[in-house]
Amino acid sequence: MTFEGAPQERTGQEWIERYQGALMNTFGTPQRVLVRGEGPYVWDVDGNRYLDLLGGIAVNALGHAHPAVLDAVTTQLSTLGHVSNFFTSTPQIELAEKLLELIGADGRVFFTSSGTEATEAAFKATRRSGRTTIVVAEGSFHGRTMGALALTSKEAYRAPFEPLPGDVRWVPYGDTAALEAAVDDTVAAVLLEPIQGEAGVIVPPDDYLPAARRITTEHGALLWIDEVQTGIGRTGDWFAHQPSGVTPDLVTVAKGLGGGIPIGAFIALGDAGTLLQPGNHGTTFGGNPVATAASRAVLNTIEKDGLLANASVVGDLIRSGLDDHPLVVETTGRGLLIGVVLTHPVSADIQQAALDAGLIINNPTPDRLRLAPPLILTTDQADGAVKTLRTLLDEAEASTAS
Template identity: 40%
Template structure:
């Protein structure tokens, strides 16, 4: 009997070691890991440069509290501000905490409480972020949600206009809906939202928890669309596996997060900050990000070509190395068989296979993943899997 709450549908894989794109379990079996810890290990498992930075900090001090001056926090904040084109940073421990902070900041700065979010969105599992999430399954059993969130269809600017008004504090969105099925927004949709926010004095909040820190081939995904958000949230890939999140905001919001207005005991922990500084030094280089875009295009094109014979597959879509394969039935069985065959992928909803390989993935590793995928599809007995 386990003493853990059974909140996760765990796989029958217990890791022993991991390096780069590869994970080895306690039985010695090797897996090609295209999950990156759900978009966390953007530099692959245990990148040496980051590991060295963590070890150095471990030998200095682990925790003192945020009452002390911390030059390394300032350095990390400067890197985030420069990469995002923004100004102020608050460090938290996770994506949900970052989104909580963004919601609080938006409400305090505007004096309003209504926030527009989108159907099939995912913003976290705390009460406010669960309320912000546009998926009922996340909320089942928890009673009434916070009543100040309004949900509208994604990529539908007319639906946003119908609920927009001077009582709206913010519009909160994902550039690519990750948990919702890897849906990429349209540029016209995003620009329309930006214009509505300016017109009504609302803030534009972009949730980059999964899309940020190079995942799409830009420091942050909103930069593909020439947007100017007021608040951006970041987490997952920021610390290469160590817990860290960040609220990144424009200068005009600084006065609303003064002493005592918000806080976190472990936010910006020295060990996590060391990991974040080292991670950003590598990922935010222009040549690294260009390579991510090239790899993303390569992987999407190879998947489209390789999966053409399979009627089981309806679409391949994504941005950078955040890719979804839309299928016409539940993919749980397929993913289980893929793990048996040495490839670890994720779901994004019942019918979407989600690929989040490390940004350091090679062409050979992409080819190997596709080969395992095709071999598995050819062997398993799924209805209408192969076209006649």
């Protein structure tokens, strides 16, 4: 499918060749050269349309070119684009207040430009407790900077850069007994994702986060919840930890917070809000007026348009539509963070076939697919996507049987 005004002077392959000559090879060869987005759809330079079921990896909460974000960014940029943190702006203050309201606890907010920067800020705050040990779950992903990487379990990410900072103890995710054994009075914090995203959308037992809260409280340690991928309505709640009834000490958030505009936040609740004091940390772009105005528009739209409920309804539709396929062991996740566990390690083939069929999905592990579409995805769009995915699963099953 083509759209009016699509660039025709160079093909996607020609642009890829230019990319390879100018950009570092940190991401490998790009799958497509994208030029436009609208709602849950994107188009490439060759005029092909795709239903974006990955949302920039859980970033584009409102899809592409949403009017509310466009209006907020345009209005703010025409008024006040950037100031240093010697000053503040009204969007920054309003957004901090709104985040504390949504999380349901008193605290303080530090704004960053990304999730990994939010992780770095929180990591530094744990050192202010007077302790240095961090307990982290296997399968975790918390970022790629040196501090965040020290808290990320994947060996392939870590090994080229060791030794890494930090005193880290690893425990199996979802295992309360292992967590109990690992935490003592020397531990500064326990860092957990409420649902592990990069590991393939793994959901822990219902009692896991309450147990982590109990264990950390008993030992005077901080409970740090990483909501970078799961937060801002992704799972049908503002924050994925909220159904557990737990109030953490530290929360990190980013991705969907800006709806495509770079922003992150480190939220410290209760007494933890005083851990970082003047001179302890800083940022150039964190709390930028344009980014915080965009984020306020995202949060307002999610509330106004009932997108928390939509995420739950549409997510359930997708899971139920795929759950009974013979190649599917189970579907996991909540809301519009969806994992599809396969009987065979064919996720890369299915991901590529989906792209060729006009669907953008992800294969985080050889036997798992991940979907994180915009919260605006409709039931009709989800129905169409499920039909296409079932066809691709049929083809993959036939291929594995032959």
